[in-house]
Amino acid sequence: MEKEISIDHMTKVEGHARLHVIIEDEKIIKCELEAIEGARFFEGLLLGKKFDEAPEITSRICGICSSAHTIATVQAIEKALGIRPSKHTLLLREALIMGETLRSHATHLYFMALPDYLGLESVLQLKEKKPKYVDFAFELITIGNKIVEAVGGREIHPFPAGFENVKINTKRLQEVKEMLKAKRDKIKKGLKIFLKLKYPKLIRKTDYLCLKKKDDYAFIGGLLHSKSGTIKTTDYKKHITEELREYSTSKFALKDGQSFMVGAMARINNNYEQLSKHAKEFLTIKPPFDNPFYNNVAQAAEILHIVDRLIEMLNKIRPVKKKKPIPKTGHAVAAVEAPRGTLFHEYKLDRDGIITYANIITPTVQNLARMEGDIQLLLQKIMHKNKDEIKLEIEKLIRAYDPCFSCSTHFLELDWKEYS
């Protein structure tokens, strides 16, 4: 017997994607995850642009992680121009990326993931049945928004923290700090639901990649770390290769020829030691995690880490005075931890500071191959179930990765075709 499953229009993830599966004699002979997001050719758009124009363009790759793209661009270009950002500048960027990650994780956990586990269609139903969850999510999102706005000038697509003088709303940051202090226990208690959800059992070993620092939970600096050892950011292309698959508008990345995972779970697995006190206390289930569904747990723990870290650092942030950089020839790579995982930006500049080469590898591109592998593994376990159950389980798995096909995923339409 042959079965063909295609899931059209995955929505409720950032972006557009579909899945195509063919099963023959209880064997999966095809499992293709297809990004159908239209190609916007960002790297091409950057060619011929002046270095300081680049963040205006790259932040528009993604509205959910626009701060991460902005910072990756600025840090790569700074390196290419031989500029070393000050401690204060780095602190400012760390606050920006943490504010964004807090908001992104909260949006994913409560608006996209949680309704599935409570048997609800959407966050709109959740709001009717359990409004406290949605109110809580909005509290977290609002805190994230306030930080990004205070540091970056607006909630989405922040102004590039770094090329020139940055106007910071320090009063607002102080308010947020006090708010976080007052709410920390409530946040810790509120997030506990993600420890208690019934996650499907799907254990597999894979390699986890993220930035790592000795004495800090890395978001914007450090070296790349995985089980095969440490990699210099500049050597990323020697290890991470992108391949094109005819069925998808997205590229698929492999690390040393194998699928791998980036994102909150990879960071928690590799950097558990560097987590804050409350985040460690929160994790009553101890990492390392080998079940991709636990990415939800990892995101919840990261929210607590971010809360702790922000309380520690928000009053240290102050405006930074900088001179406009002088253009020169250069070539550099920067990696930052975006909410969904390691993000690479690489640029070459000519002597006028004009971009002559750009390469960007996003977290979702790196997770796609592993996601396909996990879907296959899950299908083997659940192929005997009915159409609706299979659909929900696959959707839950894909959502756990929190992919960003440039915005994706709720309605999965599942077509069954059975041949005899």
Next chain:
Amino acid sequence: MINRPRLGVFSISGCAGCVLTFLSKNLIPTLENFETVAFPIIKENNEGKLDIAFVEGTVVSSEDITVLNEIRKRTKTLVALGSCACFGGVPSIKNFLNKTKIENFVYPRTSHLKSVKPTPLNTHVKVDYHLPQCPPNKQEIREFLICYLNKRKFELPTSSVCVECRQKGNTCLLEEGKLCLGPITAAGCDALCPSKGVECYGCRGPAKDSNIKEFVKEIKERGFDEKMIKRRATFFAGLSFEKKWKKR
């Protein structure tokens, strides 16, 4: 709460920044006057007729055209949300570059992408309202929704960012030698970028009341040439600025 207008919030190829703006605490009270029928980024079921649909993103592939046509068929009112939907946005920069070079730089093979010329929604379907800006202005979305609910007329400002910027008493960025498009860009953002010391890139598109000829003359005196201004104007609303340029 019977007979609430049926709302849809969609994205074609874009960054989700606009639809995320809808998931904002301050917009919720206004949105509760609507029945959210379709909102794929947060909803499993998205079927049914609509009274009003918001769409973000740029048309960059034949798939986008199909999706957009489907939305148009099922809604009474269609609103282009954000600079991509209104003007083509950042992806439309491609129209001013060597298309083949750009495409091949990013993808060695391009046939499977089904790419089309990056264009705003109204190139393909009838658009009833435009709410430009990148990211969109929450306050303006709220005002628009209230106008819609009360059947009041909604109009965008016709003056330029420069007017708003002066009202705020900001130092002029042109005076600082920055290439600011404030004088020719439509107001409505409360001069957000110039107030932060960042030059205007024209994300609300050309201002109806602006005089491009005068602007070019003035800015040439400051050492910029027409080519630089035109290039800067391609970032968010290149196609619209180009039209205005030709009319001049």
